[in-house]
Amino acid sequence: MLFHVRMDVRIPDDLPAAQTDELKAREKAYSQDLQRSGKWRHIWRIAGEYANYSVFDVDSVEELHQLLTGLPLFPYMQLAVTPLCRHPSSVREDDR
Amino acid sequence: MLFHVRMDVRIPDDLPAAQTDELKAREKAYSQDLQRSGKWRHIWRIAGEYANYSVFDVDSVEELHQLLTGLPLFPYMQLAVTPLCRHPSSVREDDR
Amino acid sequence: MLFHVRMDVRIPDDLPAAQTDELKAREKAYSQDLQRSGKWRHIWRIAGEYANYSVFDVDSVEELHQLLTGLPLFPYMQLAVTPLCRHPSSVREDDR
Amino acid sequence: MLFHVRMDVRIPDDLPAAQTDELKAREKAYSQDLQRSGKWRHIWRIAGEYANYSVFDVDSVEELHQLLTGLPLFPYMQLAVTPLCRHPSSVREDDR
Amino acid sequence: MLFHVRMDVRIPDDLPAAQTDELKAREKAYSQDLQRSGKWRHIWRIAGEYANYSVFDVDSVEELHQLLTGLPLFPYMQLAVTPLCRHPSSVREDDR
Amino acid sequence: MLFHVRMDVRIPDDLPAAQTDELKAREKAYSQDLQRSGKWRHIWRIAGEYANYSVFDVDSVEELHQLLTGLPLFPYMQLAVTPLCRHPSSVREDDR
Amino acid sequence: MLFHVRMDVRIPDDLPAAQTDELKAREKAYSQDLQRSGKWRHIWRIAGEYANYSVFDVDSVEELHQLLTGLPLFPYMQLAVTPLCRHPSSVREDDR
Amino acid sequence: MLFHVRMDVRIPDDLPAAQTDELKAREKAYSQDLQRSGKWRHIWRIAGEYANYSVFDVDSVEELHQLLTGLPLFPYMQLAVTPLCRHPSSVREDDR
Amino acid sequence: MLFHVRMDVRIPDDLPAAQTDELKAREKAYSQDLQRSGKWRHIWRIAGEYANYSVFDVDSVEELHQLLTGLPLFPYMQLAVTPLCRHPSSVREDDR
Amino acid sequence: MLFHVRMDVRIPDDLPAAQTDELKAREKAYSQDLQRSGKWRHIWRIAGEYANYSVFDVDSVEELHQLLTGLPLFPYMQLAVTPLCRHPSSVREDDR
Numbered sequence: 031m032l033f034h035v036r037m038d039v040r041i042p043d044d045l046p047a048a049q050t051d052e053l054k055a056r057e058k059a060y061s062q063d064l065q066r067s068g069k070w071r072h073i074w075r076i077a078g079e080y081a082n083y084s085v086f087d088v089d090s091v092e093e094l095h096q097l098l099t100g101l102p103l104f105p106y107m108q109l110a111v112t113p114l115c116r117h118p119s120s121v122r123e124d125d126r
Numbered sequence: 127m128l129f130h131v132r133m134d135v136r137i138p139d140d141l142p143a144a145q146t147d148e149l150k151a152r153e154k155a156y157s158q159d160l161q162r163s164g165k166w167r168h169i170w171r172i173a174g175e176y177a178n179y180s181v182f183d184v185d186s187v188e189e190l191h192q193l194l195t196g197l198p199l200f201p202y203m204q205l206a207v208t209p210l211c212r213h214p215s216s217v218r219e220d221d222r
Numbered sequence: 223m224l225f226h227v228r229m230d231v232r233i234p235d236d237l238p239a240a241q242t243d244e245l246k247a248r249e250k251a252y253s254q255d256l257q258r259s260g261k262w263r264h265i266w267r268i269a270g271e272y273a274n275y276s277v278f279d280v281d282s283v284e285e286l287h288q289l290l291t292g293l294p295l296f297p298y299m300q301l302a303v304t305p306l307c308r309h310p311s312s313v314r315e316d317d318r
Numbered sequence: 319m320l321f322h323v324r325m326d327v328r329i330p331d332d333l334p335a336a337q338t339d340e341l342k343a344r345e346k347a348y349s350q351d352l353q354r355s356g357k358w359r360h361i362w363r364i365a366g367e368y369a370n371y372s373v374f375d376v377d378s379v380e381e382l383h384q385l386l387t388g389l390p391l392f393p394y395m396q397l398a399v400t401p402l403c404r405h406p407s408s409v410r411e412d413d414r
Numbered sequence: 415m416l417f418h419v420r421m422d423v424r425i426p427d428d429l430p431a432a433q434t435d436e437l438k439a440r441e442k443a444y445s446q447d448l449q450r451s452g453k454w455r456h457i458w459r460i461a462g463e464y465a466n467y468s469v470f471d472v473d474s475v476e477e478l479h480q481l482l483t484g485l486p487l488f489p490y491m492q493l494a495v496t497p498l499c500r501h502p503s504s505v506r507e508d509d510r
Numbered sequence: 511m512l513f514h515v516r517m518d519v520r521i522p523d524d525l526p527a528a529q530t531d532e533l534k535a536r537e538k539a540y541s542q543d544l545q546r547s548g549k550w551r552h553i554w555r556i557a558g559e560y561a562n563y564s565v566f567d568v569d570s571v572e573e574l575h576q577l578l579t580g581l582p583l584f585p586y587m588q589l590a591v592t593p594l595c596r597h598p599s600s601v602r603e604d605d606r
Numbered sequence: 607m608l609f610h611v612r613m614d615v616r617i618p619d620d621l622p623a624a625q626t627d628e629l630k631a632r633e634k635a636y637s638q639d640l641q642r643s644g645k646w647r648h649i650w651r652i653a654g655e656y657a658n659y660s661v662f663d664v665d666s667v668e669e670l671h672q673l674l675t676g677l678p679l680f681p682y683m684q685l686a687v688t689p690l691c692r693h694p695s696s697v698r699e700d701d702r
Numbered sequence: 703m704l705f706h707v708r709m710d711v712r713i714p715d716d717l718p719a720a721q722t723d724e725l726k727a728r729e730k731a732y733s734q735d736l737q738r739s740g741k742w743r744h745i746w747r748i749a750g751e752y753a754n755y756s757v758f759d760v761d762s763v764e765e766l767h768q769l770l771t772g773l774p775l776f777p778y779m780q781l782a783v784t785p786l787c788r789h790p791s792s793v794r795e796d797d798r
Numbered sequence: 799m800l801f802h803v804r805m806d807v808r809i810p811d812d813l814p815a816a817q818t819d820e821l822k823a824r825e826k827a828y829s830q831d832l833q834r835s836g837k838w839r840h841i842w843r844i845a846g847e848y849a850n851y852s853v854f855d856v857d858s859v860e861e862l863h864q865l866l867t868g869l870p871l872f873p874y875m876q877l878a879v880t881p882l883c884r885h886p887s888s889v890r891e892d893d894r
Numbered sequence: 895m896l897f898h899v900r901m902d903v904r905i906p907d908d909l910p911a912a913q914t915d916e917l918k919a920r921e922k923a924y925s926q927d928l929q930r931s932g933k934w935r936h937i938w939r940i941a942g943e944y945a946n947y948s949v950f951d952v953d954s955v956e957e958l959h960q961l962l963t964g965l966p967l968f969p970y971m972q973l974a975v976t977p978l979c980r981h982p983s984s985v986r987e988d989d990r
Contacts, residue, residue: 112179119153191845310363844898887921
């Protein structure tokens, strides 16, 4: 089941650089694990912004919520979730 | 080069049903041709709305504009275009 | 799986009264069938508006989309869908 | 009498962790007491957000206001209250 | 129990003048009956707009909804309802 | 002359509790004096929010501005002022 | 007493040209009479829009409402009224 | 050439009172000099807000920008600039 | 003097095709004349929308307003005008 | 390929003046290098705001994103990117 997520990141100015770096490294590893597992289907950077559009493929809303709230940068993110379904005109087997 | 597009469709109530059906059939054929050519990478229906999120892969903004304004339903659509680029955490080779 | 849906209805002024009545009767029957089947968990009128808040319990986003676009009044509705999950403080077994 | 409430929580970054934990524990107990008493009918987490949709069943607006402003996290919440009434299509006896 | 209501009226240009006049006359009579009964506590015109701020005093949300949807101009109105309660600083006995 | 005012209060988290208490006490006394004088006609709490709807009866916009900027909590308030006039359907002599 | 008013005009496409011309001529005469009487202090066109910013000098909100709703183009206008008062830094005697 | 400017002032809570007073005194002197020179045509306080509507009469956009960014309170202001021109119905010679 | 203008075009569905074609031809000729004269400095299509961003170079706001309201498609446009001035970092002599 | 970018700058009040000055100097040098290279086609100050409208000419969205996120003031900016294409009415060879 697919969900479209927009993530906007706002890291506070006063977070120490070392902590920011560590958070970003953990975020990257976390994201790549989920991408490799197939749960995090797509991630694209929005040009000129510290934000991304992502597509998740999960078994339930519950699972989606666990994945999103587990993001190391979650406390500094604003998320917008949109449920997707297969488009009747789609020709791609895996965009369901 | 990738662009995220949200398409909202509002067909006027007074458009004759036959014309609507013909437009939708042409829209579907047009979309599937572009999907098969690789230009229209993804299309997902937004649940509960007559709207979709799509991702296009084009050589230029000019080409994107030609593809979008050529949509049979374009006169009845509201489009929002967002330029994308590869996310530094992405592990998918083709989400560039 | 639960989804929160806000439905706003705007029936055009020039729709003949008989057609409006027939649509509303079909809408009511359609809604009550789904409520009895357990798919449409809750529906409340928003005071002073031709609108409702509803909660659906479905097996997939696909099923939700089919139920919503099958609404007899769907062409005259604006829908906003929000995926829900069980709240960690909830004590109700069936609000999952 | 039913009221729909959306609660968005924003705990300041500089609140000490111990104080945050204590607030959350009190919030959970407070919520569960009200749920068991039947005053707080439903609570669902909004996927991907530190927010919930709730439905309260109270005897008066006054009572609702007392319950909401008594929330331990109230100083860090933004609330939106919508009065509900029974939907003419509802088949559930207790969604009045 | 008090509710604050903002009413914005938009009568379509093509409604025949006689029908408009009859609707407005019925609206006025309906409003004045409710004012005299004490249900419609206050009504003020918003300067420069075809809109008003009103305060209703009702026994339930259900009753409020019946009163509002019974307005002769209801099909041409946009309503926004806000539940009120007594302000702790109020000195007026009847602003409860 | 009547003016409708919505007041939203946001007291900063780091204001010392003693100072907050003193401000609120002065605010209450200030408000009650104006209510007794007839200048501050109505004040209602908006359910679930630290906000109120009020109606002022003043001789001039100048007087209104003096009363509002004199509020002890004014530095922490956001105000929205709407000029009112007697509604042609009103039956209350004093809602002019 | 001064009020700032923004007026946006939207004349429907299907209003006959003769009727539009007559309305505009009456609007101009009405405006100029009020300007000469001193009630309509200022009127400026907003560049590139069919809209103006105006300042009225009236004895009461009631009078303002009468003047505005008497505008021949009022049925096709959207108005936003803001009460003004003398600025403490003003050096112009008549900007009170 | 005339420009309409809305200025909203937000002085941070933690600015020392002496610095605030000094800024306000300089702001007032700066404003009054420009008013006397004819560059700052009008300034009105918006009732109930720390904001004003102003009209500037300048020789160029460049000059306007210099005047506005020279305001002592500019770092704490949000400005919205709207270019004006003479209204075809205006009877005031100097509202050009 | 430079002004940034966003133009959004909405031609009504029921305008006869011949009239639409004639309007667009006149619009193009009008635009190209002004571009050649140097008054209409830049015009770019916004990708995927029937809209453009333009930059005008005029001697006064009055002249800008005359040029914009003279657009053959003006009755079907929504315009947003922003005054520009030379950026202190600009190295282009003619972006003044 | 052209992109329209609006940049709004908000430098925090508590950034030391020396650091602010150094950032601004680097920002200016960075901008002027890109302008001279032809990548940053236009930059205009928005009158009365700490903001600019710019037009970039890049080979890809990727390049645009690198240029924008490399801005010394990027951490304190809000950016909005709009893809442009040649307008069919344009007569300027280089506004493609």
